[in-house]
Amino acid sequence: MAEANEQVQQPEMASEQYIDILYRLQQANSEHDRLLALLGDLPEEVRDLEDEIEGLHTRGKKLQAELDERTLRMTNMRHEIKENEAKIKKYKGQLETASNDREYDSLNKEIEYLGLDIDLHNKQIKDAKARNEITTNELQSTQTHIDAKKVELEAKKEELDTLTASISKDLELLQQKADELKVQLPLRLQMGYERIRKNASDGRAVVPISRGACGGCWNRIPLQRTVDIQTSKKLIFCEYCGRIIVYDRVVEENESKISK
Ligand SMILES: [Zn+2]
Structure with a gap:
């Protein structure tokens, strides 16, 4: 029984870790993009x-x-x-x-x-x-x-x-x-990340949830999915733009400060 429980819990733990890795991978890539953009024209x-x-x-x-x-x-x-x-x-x-x-x-x-x-x-x-x-x-x-x-x-x-x-x-x-960071992800996630990033005009495959909307395309996210995103239990993809939506405490805190 204990063994079965572990097997059920493992993907949940893994999911959280993957989300964290994806988030940090995106940050590194975005910073890389930002620096390259400094060269401008x-x-x-x-x-x-x-x-x-x-x-x-x-x-x-x-x-x-x-x-x-x-x-x-x-x-x-x-x-x-x-x-x-x-x-x-x-x-x-x-x-x-x-x-x-x-x-x-x-x-x-x-x-x-x-x-x-x-x-x-x-x-x-x-x-x-x-x-x-x-x-x-x-x-x-x-x-x-x-x-x-x-x-x-x-x-x-x-x-x-x-x-x-x-x-x-x-x-x-x-x-x-x-x-x-990338090699820590399963191959399918590496490939998925790269594909979404390539298709995204801003080079972001991973975006924060922002005021209940996708931080990439600004479409509303159904409430139930919002909960899933906040608890990081599942990898949630935006159904409009296909980006991976994650909970970003910094973004959320800044926004609650603005709304106050
Ligand atoms: Zn979106």
């Missing part, structure tokens, strides 16, 4: 800045390539102008010794054509110079932009590193604590 901001700087570098390279290409074209055109000028000089010399009108006209036409070509090249060089001025300004402003973003990035990185360093030890300890 910093990791994303650092990544965004790195991407932006890379984009600006690409733009800078493109602008530099445009400048180089146009400068090379100007050099070639200046060279052609010089060649044309030399030809004109030569043809003008030949004009003096032209033996007939046909040769004379032909040389004149050639001189005129070379002159027009020089004019065209001079105009193109002028245009290219003007465009290079614009490109140079764009390149300079891109570089200024890069420098400013780099300063911003360094500041954000430093902030992130400092924050990460300040919480990394605590994160590690909390993870260790959570791991130690």
Whole structure:
């Protein structure tokens, strides 16, 4: 008989212990989540800045390539102008010794054509110079932009590193604590806890009962279940959100203080 009684009582004791472990496991996980949340948007901001700087570098390279290409074209055109000028000089010399009108006209036409070509090249060089001025300004402003973003990035990185360093030890300890607590639970409870936690938007699988409602979704809990929760005799799941509801003396005491 005594043996039978023990067998009946064991699950009840175990249930209370499990609830306590689940409660402490949730506290460790919630604190872990809270610390990670301290990093806020910093990791994303650092990544965004790195991407932006890379984009600006690409733009800078493109602008530099445009400048180089146009400068090379100007050099070639200046060279052609010089060649044309030399030809004109030569043809003008030949004009003096032209033996007939046909040769004379032909040389004149050639001189005129070379002159027009020089004019065209001079105009193109002028245009290219003007465009290079614009490109140079764009390149300079891109570089200024890069420098400013780099300063911003360094500041954000430093902030992130400092924050990460300040919480990394605590994160590690909390993870260790959570791991130690978790292995004390039967596998089905471990898995159930993780599943509920993953599905909960706030990462809480275990919530306190609060003014007769589920502390996760705020739906009312039937009175009989409230009693079960307060006595920790059974594991009670919220029938609306599926979270595990536990009795938290601290929460209850604070609330009775507020209602008074
Ligand atoms: Zn709920």
